[in-house]
Amino acid sequence: MNLNKDYWEERYASNNLGWDIGYVSTPLKEYIDQIENKNLKILVPGVGNGYEVVYLYNSGFKNIHVIDLARQPLDKIKAEIPEIPASQLISGDFFDLEIQDFDLILEQTFFCALNPELRKNYVQKMLQLLKPGGRLAGLLFDFPLSLNGPPFGGSPKEYEELFSPTFTINVLERAINSIPPRKDKELFFIFEK
Ligand SMILES: C[S@@+](CC[C@H](N)C(=O)[O-])C[C@H]1O[C@@H](n2cnc3c(N)ncnc32)[C@H](O)[C@@H]1O
Known part of the structure; x- marks a missing residue:
């Protein structure tokens, strides 16, 4: 399966959006709520309909960048x-993004939407995009990796092996405030460059 722009735009065109919960998820909302510095330069990759972006914006964060392969969700934002x-x-491919020096990158159902072969590239790209001390934070699924995705799963052990050589793992634990359908299926994490 080629998870390219056409694939994702067709998912939006046919309203086949199993991942789209329609509101900012509780773990991201509560994480955002405790950030005091509204000047942070923030990236939301694979943003989709970006409910957390609207929430960030309305909470006073203005230096927010978003990227998505599909055009429709960007129009909605x-x-x-x-x-x-x-x-x-x-509008474009995360792996081609050239803007840098982000303080914070928020992850939610973007990592799991990528072909698992791209996971090492994802780590390298995140390193390139963040400033020293910058953080990649959000949610990663905690269910076995199979080829039946997207979403493609993973485990704390896999994530630790993938990220710990280059990031400091500040938090990687079962989310305690997941929305009901994702309860016990996701990890909240903060990785620091
Ligand atoms: C599963 S959806 C998640 C959307 C959103 N994060 C959410 O939680 O609702 C994955 C999103 O990533 C986008 N995407 C997939 N591969 C991408 C890439 N290489 N660069 C940018 N966006 C990509 C898709 O178009 C889609 O909007």
Whole structure:
């Protein structure tokens, strides 16, 4: 299966959006709520309909960049945040992103949407995008990796092996505030460059 732009745009066109919960997830909301510095430069890759982006924006964070391969969700975010600069709504491939020096990158159902062969590239790209001391934080699924994705799963052990050579693992634990359908199926994490 080629998980390219056409694949994802077709998922949006046919409203086949099993991942889209329709609101900011509790773990991301509560993580965002405790961030005091509203000037952080934030990236949300594979943003989809970006409910956390609207939440961030309405909470006073303005230096937010988002990227997605599919055009439709970016149009939806633009409609909800008309004042967001076009340069911060990026239509394209995460692996080609050239903007750097992010303080924070938020992950939710983007890692699991990628072909598992790209996982090492994901780690390297995150390292390149973050400033020293910057954080990659959010949610990773905790169910066995199979080829029946997306979503493609993983385990704490796999994530630790993947990220610990280059990131400091500050937190990697079962999320305690998951939305009900994801209860006991996801890990909350904070990895620091
Ligand atoms: C499973 S959806 C998750 C969307 C959103 N994060 C959420 O939680 O609702 C994965 C998203 O990643 C996007 N995507 C997949 N591969 C991508 C890539 N290489 N670069 C940028 N976006 C990508 C898809 O278009 C899709 O919107």
